[in-house]
Amino acid sequence: xxxxxxFDRTLIRRxxxxxxxxxxxxFLLDYVVEDLLERxxxxxxxxxxxxxxxxxxxxxxxxxxxxxxxxxxxxxxxVMPRPRERKDERILEIVGDLERLPFGxxxxxxxxxxxxxxxxxxxxxxLIQIRRSLRPDGLFLGCLAxxxxxxxxxxxxxxxxxxxxxxxxxxxxxxxxxxxMGGLLQRAGFALPVADSESLCVRYAxxxxxxxxxxRMGAANSLTERSRKPASRRLFLRAAELYxxxxxxxxxxxxxxxxxxxxxxxxxxxxxxxxLRPGSAQVSLTQVLPDKTANL
Amino acid sequence: xxxxxxxxxxQQPEAGSEPTRIDPRLLEILVCPLTKTTLEYDAAxxxxxxxxxxxxxxxxxxxxxxxxxxxxxxxDEAIAR
Numbered sequence: 076x077x078x079x080x081x082f083d084r085t086l087i088r089r090x091x092x093x094x095x096x097x098x099x100x101x102f103l104l105d106y107v108v109e110d111l112l113e114r115x116x117x118x119x120x121x122x123x124x125x126x127x128x129x130x131x132x133x134x135x136x137x138x139x140x141x142x143x144x145x146x147x148x149x150x151x152x153x154v155m156p157r158p159r160e161r162k163d164e165r166i167l168e169i170v171g172d173l174e175r176l177p178f179g180x181x182x183x184x185x186x187x188x189x190x191x192x193x194x195x196x197x198x199x200x201x202l203i204q205i206r207r208s209l210r211p212d213g214l215f216l217g218c219l220a221x222x223x224x225x226x227x228x229x230x231x232x233x234x235x236x237x238x239x240x241x242x243x244x245x246x247x248x249x250x251x252x253x254x255x256m257g258g259l260l261q262r263a264g265f266a267l268p269v270a271d272s273e274s275l276c277v278r279y280a281x282x283x284x285x286x287x288x289x290x291r292m293g294a295a296n297s298l299t300e301r302s303r304k305p306a307s308r309r310l311f312l313r314a315a316e317l318y319x320x321x322x323x324x325x326x327x328x329x330x331x332x333x334x335x336x337x338x339x340x341x342x343x344x345x346x347x348x349x350x351l352r353p354g355s356a357q358v359s360l361t362q363v364l365p366d367k368t369a370n371l
Numbered sequence: 372x373x374x375x376x377x378x379x380x381x382q383q384p385e386a387g388s389e390p391t392r393i394d395p396r397l398l399e400i401l402v403c404p405l406t407k408t409t410l411e412y413d414a415a416x417x418x419x420x421x422x423x424x425x426x427x428x429x430x431x432x433x434x435x436x437x438x439x440x441x442x443x444x445x446x447d448e449a450i451a452r
Contacts (some may be wrong), residue, residue, distance in 0.1 A: 085440065146395065156434055167394050170436045175404035177437035182400040 080196045081249065083299050084172060087194050091131050091293035092154040100291035101132055105220045106275070107189050107335060108135045114337065115187075115216060122185035122214070126207065129153045129173040129191030131293060133166065140165035141186070149183070151176075153191060173201050178208040185214050192219040193250055194297070201264035202340075212344035215265065221272055221336035222252045227322045228285065228314075228331065235313035244302035253336045264348055265340025272336045278328040282315035285331050391433030393417075403428075404437050420445070 081332045094100070126149040127136040136150035149166075151171045162168075171177050173188070174195055186205050195201045205215050229247035235367065239284075251259075253272040260268035279285045289295060323329045341347060398412055403421035410419040410428070418427040419435055426442035428435060436442075 149397070149400070151437075152434075155436070156432075158432070162391070162433075167397050168434050169397065169401070170434060170438060170441075172438060175437075175439070177401050177404040177435075179400055179402045179407070179409075190385060 080299050082194050082196050083365075084174065084194065084196070084295050087293070087297040089152050090290075090295050090297060094291050094293035095131070095154060096157060098291060099132065099293070100288045101134070103275075103277075103292065103333060104130070104132055104190055105134060108138060110273070110335075111135070111187065111189060111218055111337070112138055114339070118214065120214070121314050121352040124183045125149070125176070125185040125187065126183045127151065127172075128176065128186055130187070130189040130193060133163070133168075135189055136166050136188060137163060137286040139185075149178075161339065174204075176201075176204040176208055177220045178204075181213075182208050183213060184210050185216070188219075190218060190220060192212060192217055193224075194222070198251060199259055199262055202259060202265070204217065206264045206340075206342055209342045211342050212346065213342045214339065215341075216337075216339050218337050219251065219336055221250045221256075221333075221334045223274065223332050224250050224332040225289075226332055227306075227318060227329075231282075231314040231317040231321065232283075232310075235310050239307070239310055244342050245298045245300050246296050246302075248296075250334065251336065253334075257334055260338060260340040263340075264343070266343040266349075268338070268340040270336060270338045272334055274334040275335060277326060277331045277333060278324065278358060279331060281330055282318045282329060283311075285318075285329065286311070305365050393430050393433050393435060397435060401435060401437065405439055418443070 108130075125139050127139065128151045130136070130150070133150055133152070136148045139295055140148045145176065147167055151166045151169050151173070153170075153172070155170060156168065173191055174197055183310065186209055189204070192198060192201060202215075209215060225247050232244050232246045236246075253270050256270035257268045260270065279288065318329055319327075322331075382402070393412070398410075401419065402408060403410055403424050403426070405426070406421060406423035408421060408423040410421055412418075413420055413427070416427070417430040419430065419437075420427045420437055421442075422445075424439070424442075425441060425445045427445055428437055428442045
């Protein structure tokens, strides 16, 4: 194991499991699932074997399985399933970690993943494993929280902690930038990589509603370098004050940004379009473009 | 029911009901997450055995738990068998 792990993945599993057992907050996940399914409708391809890797609720797997061509769908649950949960015959459920995928090579022709890759310590490694689990010409379509996610919360916690203790400890995770994702996909061996981002503003009545909602998403601080001292009530009260001062709307509600990065890539295949090799052109540009030098 | 929130719940098959079996389609695609080598299915113990990693991954209620932290380390004689 590398000594510089950013996320405590066992703790992330516990946080997600706790959220799933109580009253999970799924609005963000449901929003992304709808967006991702819509993106999938634009791809004119019949997928026969699909896998959902790490999405923290079965929503996406259920929806994919309901579309006839995707039957059955493997769902890799990031946490232990709850006992006596209703089983869907079309979903083949397993438990696994997206940094250590338990799939052989070329198993699927579609892999999806929603709101889980932002917790990867080794994102390029996870993408490489996903690519290897796909057949040639297979598609990976995913969404992860990116760059500007919770920027307001980060700023307020930093300001409050600096005021109170004269220093800061990591409280909001570092997120990948959309500008890096195309390169990462390419490095992982994907062809035709696409990455775009969508900023979603969510409004809450109060700072503590935002914090409670993050807990119900299983998204409380899981950084390896997090402070082991319990955060003081004073810190959160001050952060709440700063949040209300800086990021509230006229009606008193506060704004929180969720930056959603959608990524897509194909496993290379002969049938895909490719750029020509440099120097392979048969026609000179001077033959197709007018010769401007003649007028000089 | 859950006394400690931070513990991952272990699930037990309900008494009297037939334990759910693993879907055979899963056996074709699953490999050891550490070594990416093939697994042996032990139907009696409901385990997936990775000889390369010397681990037995449990299958609980038909759901394979492919986490090395949850796997049972194999003794030498079990591997030689």
